[in-house]
Amino acid sequence: MLSVREFHRPKSGYRESEYEDAFSLDAEGGKFAVADGATESSFSNVWAKALVSTFVENPPPMDMNDRQSVKNLLDEARKKWYGEIDWTSLPWFQKNKAVLGSYSTFLGLQVDSPESPKRYRCITIGDSCLFHLSGPKMESFPYSDYRDLNYTPRLMWSGHGYPIGLSKEVEPPGLEVKYGKIKEGDTLILATDAISKWMLQNKASRPWQQVLDNADNWDSYIGGLISSGAMKNDDITIIFISVS
Amino acid sequence: MACSGAKKIDNSMMQIRNIYNLYHALALMVYEAEISRTNPSLILFLIDQSRSMSHKLPGGERSKAQEASDAINRQIGDFVLRCTKSDGIRDYFYLGVIGYGYVTGKAGSILKGDLIHPISELAGTPLRTEKRKMKVSDGSGGDIEVDYDFGVWFDPVANGDTPMCKALAIARDTIKDWVEEHPSSYPPILINITDGQATDGNPEDIIKEIQELRTSDGDTLIWNCHLSSNPSTPVSFPSEESDLPNDKYAISLFGVSSVLPSQYVGYAREMQIDLKDNARAYVFNAQLEQLVEFIDIGTRGPQGQMQ
Numbered sequence: 001m002l003s004v005r006e007f008h009r010p011k012s013g014y015r016e017s018e019y020e021d022a023f024s025l026d027a028e029g030g031k032f033a034v035a036d037g038a039t040e041s042s043f044s045n046v047w048a049k050a051l052v053s054t055f056v057e058n059p060p061p062m063d064m065n066d067r068q069s070v071k072n073l074l075d076e077a078r079k080k081w082y083g084e085i086d087w088t089s090l091p092w093f094q095k096n097k098a099v100l101g102s103y104s105t106f107l108g109l110q111v112d113s114p115e116s117p118k119r120y121r122c123i124t125i126g127d128s129c130l131f132h133l134s135g136p137k138m139e140s141f142p143y144s145d146y147r148d149l150n151y152t153p154r155l156m157w158s159g160h161g162y163p164i165g166l167s168k169e170v171e172p173p174g175l176e177v178k179y180g181k182i183k184e185g186d187t188l189i190l191a192t193d194a195i196s197k198w199m200l201q202n203k204a205s206r207p208w209q210q211v212l213d214n215a216d217n218w219d220s221y222i223g224g225l226i227s228s229g230a231m232k233n234d235d236i237t238i239i240f241i242s243v244s
Numbered sequence: 245m246a247c248s249g250a251k252k253i254d255n256s257m258m259q260i261r262n263i264y265n266l267y268h269a270l271a272l273m274v275y276e277a278e279i280s281r282t283n284p285s286l287i288l289f290l291i292d293q294s295r296s297m298s299h300k301l302p303g304g305e306r307s308k309a310q311e312a313s314d315a316i317n318r319q320i321g322d323f324v325l326r327c328t329k330s331d332g333i334r335d336y337f338y339l340g341v342i343g344y345g346y347v348t349g350k351a352g353s354i355l356k357g358d359l360i361h362p363i364s365e366l367a368g369t370p371l372r373t374e375k376r377k378m379k380v381s382d383g384s385g386g387d388i389e390v391d392y393d394f395g396v397w398f399d400p401v402a403n404g405d406t407p408m409c410k411a412l413a414i415a416r417d418t419i420k421d422w423v424e425e426h427p428s429s430y431p432p433i434l435i436n437i438t439d440g441q442a443t444d445g446n447p448e449d450i451i452k453e454i455q456e457l458r459t460s461d462g463d464t465l466i467w468n469c470h471l472s473s474n475p476s477t478p479v480s481f482p483s484e485e486s487d488l489p490n491d492k493y494a495i496s497l498f499g500v501s502s503v504l505p506s507q508y509v510g511y512a513r514e515m516q517i518d519l520k521d522n523a524r525a526y527v528f529n530a531q532l533e534q535l536v537e538f539i540d541i542g543t544r545g546p547q548g549q550m551q
Contacts, residue, residue: 018331093333093395095392
């Protein structure tokens, strides 16, 4: 059985409606996704939501080719994103930007079998990370060194907005995939970039445990880390998945 | 001997003081403050509207007044674009445009209303928008041409003399108020575009006063762009007086233009501009290409600090 805890918050000083990460989960079906909409593009929150919800609602078969899985996700999520926006009523300055499309990172996790050990597949584009905790061991993917999170990440592009629209095919960007197995007592963590970086930077002190220990005052705990400079002021999303 | 010893101590003290001053200056000049709605930044454009701005700008199809107005309008539009989010415009920036010479001896804001405006207000109040074409990436190495709305906030004027000192005095007072109210903001940026010599005095003293207006993140940055009247080779981002022609006016404006912070040196190098680490924010004899590059680089720093 998978038990799940999820935490998220917008940047300090921002409203919930300005949160541009997204997450979706189906614990029973073993499907989870996080995405980090790029602040520089408009409607990136809509795009991030379209990606995670499409993945969880219509997950690719585990044995489908990884790139084809992402291509299918991209095609379906683009339709959802495009349909969510009332293009013609946008003011002129929003139209100018919206035509350029939206960008987001993406990380999707599928856990497939009910038995133990369970097999999983994690597909990622960009700098959201997966952490696998097993006893004293911690394995992270796609990065193991926090300094690797300083670079501009790969992003999923929605394709153009109105008036070009969906007429042109969009190819998926480069992706990274990890297959693994989890057994009873293990925990998988999905996290967007800022909290991933903080956890990698402080991995010796098992910072994920500090997050769980502060679950009741999560918002002020993370707010304190941000105001002290220990964590970047960014949208934060983290999902803990434990096998029991 | 005693005298020599005292001199040595004096010299050592001076060296220590110099190192301290340099350290202090470097510590102040970081240009890394995050720009947010609670900690916005100020950009002021100064534009010469004297009669000689009606001459054609080498490298362009139109007059200096038209090309300079177009470049600033485009930049305002770019700020609007960058601050546009799904839920509307976020006021990361306050902008102002001060014209000088639109009427002989006059200088003042040439935007409707107040002297400085939050970017959301500008987005809602262009004089008009014009349909233009832009190329957007097709995602597979090619381009697609698409219509877009070009915002126009002010029209070109080329009429009177060059009361640059009057315009700078308005800018100084505006920046002084700004840094008092926003002491930890990304430092204000002043971009001055002119084709001639001030007709109301020597601007050096006022520019020096403006440069001394600072926030905890650095001094106000002064960018001077001297538009060309002839097709001779422009000098972009010089670092020494000897890089300039023997022109009293060029030397004067070069001397009061800011030394580029390292980030801006990097931006210029990304655009294949050859410059030294101590280059100044000055272009002599700018043609259209240099004008556009100059404004682009001058506004790139704060755009990269948007939270």
